[in-house]
Amino acid sequence: MPQIVPVSDFRADVKSVAQYTDAGEVVVLTQNGRPRWAMVDYDEWNASAREQERMIARSILETEAREAKGELHALSADEWRARRAQRRGEQ
Incomplete structure (x- = not known):
């Protein structure tokens, strides 16, 4: 299940959000309460x-x-x- 994170939280603390992708999880960044971007580990x-x-x-x-x-x-x-x-x- 992907982690849902508001983009404002991502901007405030990139490292805490990046830990999810480092663990192999997908992070869905939301803007105005709607999914906008997906982050995954580059590899x-x-x-x-x-x-x-x-x-x-x-x-x-x-x-x-x-x-x-x-x-x-x-x-x-x-x-x-x-x-x-x-x-x-x-x-």
Whole structure:
């Protein structure tokens, strides 16, 4: 569960808020009572960003491989609309 901290408290005592991110927690800074920013440990954020990039690259490679095998079929706008309408009708 993230720590909720008003930005005024953060400004007053950065070190006490930073202890949460040092412990691996997410800190949500609020402004006027509403969530505005999220703070995380830089190393955690960087690792997460790298993993996300790897997942995207893997997905692209898988899609390209399926396309090369002829397993993918690009839909025209009309085909896409028809399938979408069909799905909505089934719900």
